[in-house]
Amino acid sequence: MSSKMTASRKLRRFGNLLSESFFDYDTPKMVQIKSWKAGAVNRIVQLLIILYAFGYVIIWEKGYQSSDKVLGSATSKLKGTTYTNFSGNDDIAVDDITPYTRIWDVTDYVIPAQQSNGFFVMTNMVLTGNQKRGVCPEDLEFNCTKDTDCLPSRRNGKENGKFTGNCVPSDKEKDTNTCEVLAWCPTELDRKPLSTTAVLGAAENFTVYIKNAITFPKFNFSKKNTEKFGSDEVPYSCRFNNSHKHSKYCPIFQLGTLVEEAGMKFSDLAYKGGVVIINIDWQCNLDHDDAACQPKYSFILPDSEDGFNFRYSKFYRKDGVEYRDLTKAYGILFQIEIFGEAGKFDIVPLMLNIASGVALLSLATVMCDVVVLYFLKKRRYYKECKYQNVSVDNSEVYDVSDVTGAMKLTNSGLLSAHYMKPNSVVTIKQTGNGKTQSRSSLVSGP
Numbered sequence: 001m002s003s004k005m006t007a008s009r010k011l012r013r014f015g016n017l018l019s020e021s022f023f024d025y026d027t028p029k030m031v032q033i034k035s036w037k038a039g040a041v042n043r044i045v046q047l048l049i050i051l052y053a054f055g056y057v058i059i060w061e062k063g064y065q066s067s068d069k070v071l072g073s074a075t076s077k078l079k080g081t082t083y084t085n086f087s088g089n090d091d092i093a094v095d096d097i098t099p100y101t102r103i104w105d106v107t108d109y110v111i112p113a114q115q116s117n118g119f120f121v122m123t124n125m126v127l128t129g130n131q132k133r134g135v136c137p138e139d140l141e142f143n144c145t146k147d148t149d150c151l152p153s154r155r156n157g158k159e160n161g162k163f164t165g166n167c168v169p170s171d172k173e174k175d176t177n178t179c180e181v182l183a184w185c186p187t188e189l190d191r192k193p194l195s196t197t198a199v200l201g202a203a204e205n206f207t208v209y210i211k212n213a214i215t216f217p218k219f220n221f222s223k224k225n226t227e228k229f230g231s232d233e234v235p236y237s238c239r240f241n242n243s244h245k246h247s248k249y250c251p252i253f254q255l256g257t258l259v260e261e262a263g264m265k266f267s268d269l270a271y272k273g274g275v276v277i278i279n280i281d282w283q284c285n286l287d288h289d290d291a292a293c294q295p296k297y298s299f300i301l302p303d304s305e306d307g308f309n310f311r312y313s314k315f316y317r318k319d320g321v322e323y324r325d326l327t328k329a330y331g332i333l334f335q336i337e338i339f340g341e342a343g344k345f346d347i348v349p350l351m352l353n354i355a356s357g358v359a360l361l362s363l364a365t366v367m368c369d370v371v372v373l374y375f376l377k378k379r380r381y382y383k384e385c386k387y388q389n390v391s392v393d394n395s396e397v398y399d400v401s402d403v404t405g406a407m408k409l410t411n412s413g414l415l416s417a418h419y420m421k422p423n424s425v426v427t428i429k430q431t432g433n434g435k436t437q438s439r440s441s442l443v444s445g446p
Contacts, residue, residue, distance in 0.1 A: 031385050038372050045364040053357025062285070063353035065343035070282050072214030072338040076119045080206030081105045084199055091194045099127040100193050109200060111312065111329060117336045119208065121255060123270035124198040124330035128188045131324050136185030137170045137178045150179035160187040188326060198270035198330070204256035207239075208334070211251065212280055212295065216342040219286055225251050225295050240297065249294055258334065262301040272307030273330040276300070282340030293342070308333055 057063045085101045086092055107113065109122040138160060144150050144167040152163055161183025170176040172189055181187070193199060212225040228249040240257060241247035256266040262276050269276075277300040284293035308331065313324040372382050 029386065029388065033372060033382060035372070035376065037376065038368050041371050042364050042368045045367050046361060049357065049360045049363060053353065053360055057357070058350070058353050062343050064345055064350040065287070066218070066346035066349055067341050067343045068216045068218035070214050070216060070338060070340035070342070072212060074117050074210055074212045074280065074336045074338060076336070077209045078106050078110050078119065078121070078206060080203065082200065082202040086194065089194070091196055093191055093195045094189070094193050097193060099129055100199055104200060109203065109331070117338070118334055120331055120333045121203055121206070122329045122331040123200045123203050124192060124273070126188065126190060126192060126328040128186070128326040131184040131186065131326055132321055134185045135164060135180055135182050136187060137168050137172070138181045139187055139190065140170060140172055140176065140178060142179045144177050144179050154179070160184070184324065184326070188328065190328065196271070197267065201267055201270055203270065204254070204266040206255050207252055208255065209252050210278070210336065212338065214282055214338065214340070216284070219342060219344055221286060221342065223282070223290070223293055225249070225280070228294060242297070248297070255332070258299055259332070262299040264301055264304055269304060269332060271330070273309050273332060274304050275302055275308055275333045275335065277302060278334055278336045280336065280338045282338070282342070284340065284342040286342050286344040
């Protein structure tokens with residue numbers, strides 16, 4: 001029985017506690033605190049919020065504008081010819097230099113002829129001509145002394161064909177045997193023709209004309225990178241120069257300039273190949289003249305250690321037999337990246353940013369409350385002024401109209417008052433039923 005009463009009492013107590021907290025209502029109370037410290041914190045925080053919301057967000061970050069991302073494409077046209085002849089050159093690394101003695105033009109070194117937002121320029125190569133299907137000695141990497149050295153288990157993924165199981169004399173080096181393969185013969189001798197320099201080192205002076213057209217569809221705005229010169233035809237004499245006032249907008253680039261702007265010597269990159277990214281950045285403020293919307297070019301070299309190469313073939317028939325010329329091409333892949341953003345005045349983002357700035361001003365009050373209630377010496381006194389509990393179920397009546405004291409009418413209990421000066425806080429103590437309660441109230445002047 002007693003346990004049921006205890007449980008009932010606990011349940012009733014929990015219900016009373018829940019009802020008291022659930023049905024509470026908080027309302028702001030205005031308290032003016034005469035403290036230069038609190039006032040200084042308040043004004044400093046307000047100033048910082050105003051500088052951020054209006055100075056940085058709205059003015060610096062153009063929070064009064066709506067924005068749109070760029071859409072665009074780029075095409076390229078290369079020009080340049082050169083003649084290579086390495087007879088008598090001490091840098092030769094192959095026995096036959098004849099295939100490299102020739103004239104080179106755009107159709108020889110631009111592979112493929114056209115790409116979307118990019119182009120590849122071959123600067124070095126390994127040529128293997130007049131290949132036809134048959135059996136022949138493998139590369140020197142697969143040397144052997146007997147047939148059992150040429151079993152299929154020796155394959156490592158680098159072989160040029162299928163092993164026949166025979167060990168035969170090499171056609172690339174005397175007194176050396178290699179495994180025989182069924183492949184395109186003769187197999188490739190994977191060795192650059194020059195030991196330290198690129199075959200097409202002269203490509204440094206070749207030029208590329210990059211045509212870029214962009215649009216900001218939200219604002220129905222279109223632009224070309226050639227319009228700086230007054231027409232679609234750019235003077236061929238112009239060359240890109242990032243440090244020149246006008247030439248930095250010229251869309252005709254020397255390949256050597258592109259590589260040097262990316263931070264590497266052209267001769268080093270041309271020897272083993274690599275990738276260069278051409279960034280075209282359109283940052284346009286459409287509240288200004290359209291002529292001010294011009295691209296900015298920058299260049300990045302992602303990785304220069306591994307190089308860049310691939311193989312391709314040209315096929316032909318002679319006397320009814322199919323032949324091919326194999327080329328291992330080293331070169332520079334130029335990738336064109338287009339990005340940018342345009343902004344134009346719009347009342348909607350302006351009003352949203354202003355409203356956000358005004359809302360942020362409430363942080364000043366929060367920070368000042370923290371300083372006043374937790375750091376100042378009179379923080380307890382300020383807490384009594386700021387927070388006050390009022391119960392509508394309490395029949396207490398306070399009469400503080402007389403500044404010399406206070407009176408209280410209750411059903412039971414005794415009242416004692418501290419006499420205080422006008423416009424200060426009076427603490428009233430209620431004694432009754434063996435308990436003492438204290439409340440504070442502001443005494444107004446006469």
